[in-house]
Amino acid sequence: MSDDQKTAISPAQCRAARALLGMSQGTLAADSGVSEKTVTDFERGVRSPQPRTLRDLRATLEKAGVLFLPENGEGHGVRLRKEQK
Numbered sequence: 001m002s003d004d005q006k007t008a009i010s011p012a013q014c015r016a017a018r019a020l021l022g023m024s025q026g027t028l029a030a031d032s033g034v035s036e037k038t039v040t041d042f043e044r045g046v047r048s049p050q051p052r053t054l055r056d057l058r059a060t061l062e063k064a065g066v067l068f069l070p071e072n073g074e075g076h077g078v079r080l081r082k083e084q085k
Contacts, residue, residue, distance in 0.1 A: 007055045009068060010076060011043045014057060017066040017078045032060035 009017075018028055025043070029036040034053055041047035042057075049057075058068065069077035 007051070007058055009054055009058050009061075011045050013068060013076055013078050014039075014061070015043050017061040017068075020066060020078060020080050021061070021064050023061075023064065028057065028060060031064075032056045 014028075017023075018025070025039045026036050028034075029039045032039075034049070034056055038047060038049055038053060039057070042049050042053075062068070065081045067079050067081050069079060
């Protein structure tokens with residue numbers, strides 16, 4: 001598996017991750033250094049960002065507490081990381 005495949009996220013995963021965090025597209029854009037239009041277009045499925053942009057989005061969402069789940073026969077997923085006590 002290539003590095004890009006390991007760091008890629010789908011538009012649905014991006015939307016779900018933001019929803020779990022209560023994060024707006026604008027906040028994700030600002031925190032990741034990606035334009036809000038790119039985030040919006042990606043989530044709508046009308047743009048396929050460069051691998052670096054996807055890595056930046058994923059890293060931002062992971063830093064905020066999201067775990068990206070790999071394909072398991074039922075599709076990719078996301079969940080919140082368990083809080084450390």
